[in-house]
Amino acid sequence: MNEQRKLASPLQALLILLLAAAATAFFFITRPDRQDGAVAVITVKGRVVKEVSLSAAEDELITLDNGVVIEFTDGKIGFKESGCPDKICIRTGMLSKVGESAACVPEGTVISIEGKAPDIDIISY
Amino acid sequence: MKKTTYKIALFGILSAVALVLSVLESFIPWSGVMPPGAKAGFSNIATMFAATSLGFPAAMAITLIKALFAGVTxxxxAMLMSLSGGVLSTAVMYLLFKHTKRMxxxxxxVLSAISHNAxxxxxxxxxxxxxxVLGYAPVLLISAIVTGAVTGTVLRAVIPAINKTVNNMNSYEHKGGR
Known part of the structure; x- marks a missing residue:
């Protein structure tokens, strides 16, 4: 195989490997953890519309003004129904750990799990 | 074949390829394979080809056409997301192609896929x-490395083949094929 036909040089492969390692590290560092007293904060277009304590005993089906339905069962919360085309919000699944979030961009709706101290934010790791 | 005619034709073909690739990509059931929100980004192959062979304005124009198409369909x-990701990644890939010889x-x-997600x-x-929404960043970053490596490799394999075809066309013309 001559130089012309090679798909990637060793230097390029190294660059990709370094990037992949950095990304994996980033993935593990930012991995959310379970925490007592976690609260699910639901925002629509940046405005907090509802807060649900994840330790609440009762299951709940929350219908927002924009038609989005959010399900809370067994200490987990997630999107159940939305009018958006891609359903990325529903596919994100159920959240239960501090730092996790699910977003429905077309509906402007975000669920994020926050810890007890309200000044913790997920990007300041 | 005149240079400008060639460029216009290539631009049309690449725009069409970009749209077809994004439609084909949407037919593949990615759920389970790709994390929510991530995409393969095959149409970036066309954008990258445009950035290398036609320059910055053409690559940006294809990005705009892609965004309009996303808006219509x-x-x-979807249009705003396509536009924001597309403009940033096209700018990044063009600058990298222009200023790095050995990259x-x-x-x-990979880097243009990451900037697309950013x-x-x-x-x-x-x-x-x-x-x-930054909660989506870690998984998107990892999938961008994989998909970006795939698109880059496809391009690396395709470009010599296309250049060969173009050279053949040119030599045909010089032999009096007009």
């Missing part, structure tokens, strides 16, 4: 008014 939000297609594919997250954050 999948709605306003190669694969790393450029642009989209930025737009998503503005649209929902919350930085909580």
């Amino acid at each position: 999948r709605g306003f939000t 190669g297609y694969m790393p450029i594919g 642009g989209q997250l930025l737009a998503a954050g503005v649209l929902v008014g919350s930085k909580a």
